[in-house]
Amino acid sequence: MSQPHRFPTIDDRLFLQSVSRALDVIEAYAASPRPMSLGEIAEAAGINKSAAQRIGQTLLSRGYLEQTETGRLKLGRLFLDRSFDYLRSNELIERATPVLTDLRKAAEERVDLSLFDPVNDSLSIVYATRMQSKRETFYATLAGRRQPTYATSGGRACLALLPDEEVDDILARSVITRLTPKTETDLETIRAAVMQARADGYCLGVEQALLGEIALAAAIRDRNGRPIGAVHIAGSLSEWTEPDFRRRFAPMAMEAAGALSGG
Template sequence: MKLSKGNSEAAPRTVDDRLFLQSVERAMRALEAFGQQARPLSLAELAAATGMDRSAAQRIAHTLQALGYLERAGGGTGGQGLVPGKRLLDRSFDYLRMNPLVERATPILQELRRTTQERVDLSLFDGTSVIYAVRLQSKRETFFATLVGRRMPTFGSSGGRAMLAALPAAEAEAILEQSDRRRMTPKTVTDLPGLRAKIAEAQRDGFALSLEEALLGEVVLAAAVLDAQRRPVAAIHVAGSLSEWDVEAFRRRIGPLAMEAARALSQAAPEGLTPR
């Protein structure tokens, strides 16, 4: 059996049907449905988003509410709809505090932030997407750029391309072909020849550079973090504003610093963190 990509955009993974609990899968689908909409969902909308009938969606939603993983919007008991509950933050905390790479990265990222005075992020590789696990802010931010847990498509992220550049060519090509290559801004590179050229550039330079591809007015440079098997597991990003930086000056100043930080973390990166 293969799991679908779902809202997480993670690569499909083969599972043993004999051990797979569909009731748990349905509960996870209910939670993941909120990734499609930045607003509360009614019970009917939740059922439609998950492909469940209303009765099944009601039972799952009630159970998740009782456990604190769903809440009524605004904290009320009326009909404003459902939103993710605070208990989900507990599980995010558990993941971050138990991830050895995140723990080892934190002092390295803090030093890089002090040196560059720009936003510094750590993203984790998850197939066709990357997910931000640490975000250290600069003096200017948009709301979404402050949040850990945000997913970005690997093809359109500087960190994602840095990690693709560290993969065998056939693996990188497979990820590009499996990706939903929609534009995030008018400047997002989405065509396969253009993306291959970006990956080749990252292989040549040792880092990937993204110019206004995820956020207009922003330049982002990233270097890949490798495990003991020389496989990419994460990337360190540094983001600057084009109102303050010339692109070539940003490349010359930030490139060596990001690569040095990524090398330091690669030496400390534990094995077994590469996604399947």
């Protein structure tokens, strides 16, 4: 289950309903990333079929939707252009790339950069860079994947930089579900992991977001000491014990995160 969104409140007089509905159509593909008919789009986006047709044709004319041979609509390749625009416009991603490249060579395991997302109410992190290792699942290689803050080593490392009252508020507003059978769902257990990360300077998670995975992350701070992202190192439990993984990679992750902090 996805985390609820609570974006900044704006003056209702400045809100364009037509733009919002167009975004609803685009976001309908998040739950079902497959070609859809106009009826399916209307149902998924919560709009009527006439509005779905107008919006769908507009997005089709601009390249943000593409049409299949059967007439269904799917996400267009133009979204890759906009992803590229975002990635190259983000200063942290630009600064992090050489640091992560060196870290990937030294670690010989998957290295990720995640962004903490206070605009999206701090309930999730989103992976901006993913440098894969010798074996990966498909989704673990894709930038743009969003995961709940409470269940990820990077999210918990970011929470560790926040005051206790903010941590408690974020956890209270999170939709706590299992991403794997091993995901911790008890709030006190999650909070204890955050406090341990605060003491250690990094967070380690075992099979919290992906079965068979052990992952360690250290948070990146802004000039005020607030979390803006995290450096992750992830490996396989078939190759690493928890103590060995911690001993090997905690210093690397913390060093990389420190190099990227304060910028």
